[in-house]
Amino acid sequence: MESERIAVAVEGGVAHVELARGDKFNAMDKEMFAAIGDTFRRLGADPSVRAILLSGRGRHFTAGLDLHYAGSQFPPSDDPGRSAEARLRHIQWLQDAFTAVEAARVPVVAAIHGGCIGAGVDLASACDLRVASRDAFFQVAEVDVAITADLGTLQRLSFLIPQGIVRELTYTGRRMDAEEAARYGLVNRIVDDREAAVAAGMEIARTIAAKSPLAVAGAKLSLNYSRGRPVEEGLRHVGMWNAATLVSADLTEAIRARLGKAEPTFGPLAD
Template sequence: MSEYQTLLVEQVGNVAHVQINRPEKINAMSAAFWEEIITAFDWIDQTDSVRVVVISGAGKHFSAGIDLMMLAGASHKMGSDIGRNADVIRRNVLRLQASFNAVDQCRKPVIAAIQGYCIGGAIDLITACDMRYSTADAHFSIKEIDMGMAADVGTLQRLPHLIGDGMMRELAYTGRAFDGAEAAAMGLVNRTYADHAELMDAVMGLARDIAGKSPLAIRGTKEMIRFSRDHSVEDGLNYIATWNAAMLQSEDMKLAMAAHMSKKSAEFAD
């Protein structure tokens, strides 16, 4: 496992815990963070013994989003030619998008555990996760509109699939803050908890439960959910038929059926 400046990454059993680790900066996402999240998720994707991922923030907050010092530094590099400036900005935005695409495209389920601030780029991050849980008093905001810009790292593309188009537009146009209770009511988070300790205990328990399932079945389920998000029902049905033509022959299915019949837990290979 690599050494990180902005993350703490550890494996506990079959669960990888990725912690944003800049509590003194409210876990703001510096230049190093965007590179390290790709490195971390590449390791997770390639490590078969990791079956589930939990993302959280160290300290009192999940994340205050992109580090404004990083944005200020990028603006100082602009030249006098508008076309060349535009090309630089576009390439930089695509590079940032790749960081959260790595989360979205990870073969393993990714669970976000959110407390305190979850603002701007942090919304982009959690929308790339499979599931989200928070404390009741967590503080959410699509803050980019108040910075004079449109969110550009995934929120506007992924959030409508989670909470619906109309609510997404309200939050994106106004930048208004909302708490964990409202996030749960709109479907952004699955459930809220009284405090951070209770949140982490519940999320880690959920992660262990998922890690006990067939990793091939989990892999196929995530792949089909992601594919169906961006394709027609007919395309999705055709894909799962082709996928399961191979996967229904796996040893995992025999183990799962035997365990179900005997009312015991199955032990699946990585």
């Protein structure tokens, strides 16, 4: 599946989603946001997809928000109230595009190279895990264009790295390189370059895709639900999930394969 902003290829249960505006450093305009939201909503509901790899073409993962697009969105108005309401709806629409990444029922692995800037950090934070090339860097750059980051970084990044580091990055706009990101746990693995990052991300995605899709979907659902809630709530939630799903064919197949020293074969989830 191809578009002007996003390229998608599905093979062996893994969907590879590429930001395909490499000539513009994958800067995100309206079409890019729409494509991201639509793509992840579609793939998240596709029973043939068991894991998603996200990468960017060109020199950078993404330079973040397209400033030409941003500057054209809010022309002067003689009605501040109506303008504010319109801005709110537009911001929520942008937020929903990245929430679709987090809400996809399968894990999303980001392969990050070069710059992951501004809205790119929002996008990367919505993924389940991240692999980075040695030249990768992360920059919460909104402060440098007089914007408060509003697409998920402030809400998600604090669950991935220490609060003090989040605040420093947010208030100063400084770059955090791949080594520092790995030290704080934002990055799971560092490799040499973009090609190696995509290969490493694909390896992880294929490993996930070979597992029970029901078990993986339940794990992601429980991890997302439990974030920011008391432990007791998370325990009750995952207990309800397992009470409903432990009777699945996947459990029988996993036990059969383990006892027979064979590789299990799991059927797809329902549409």
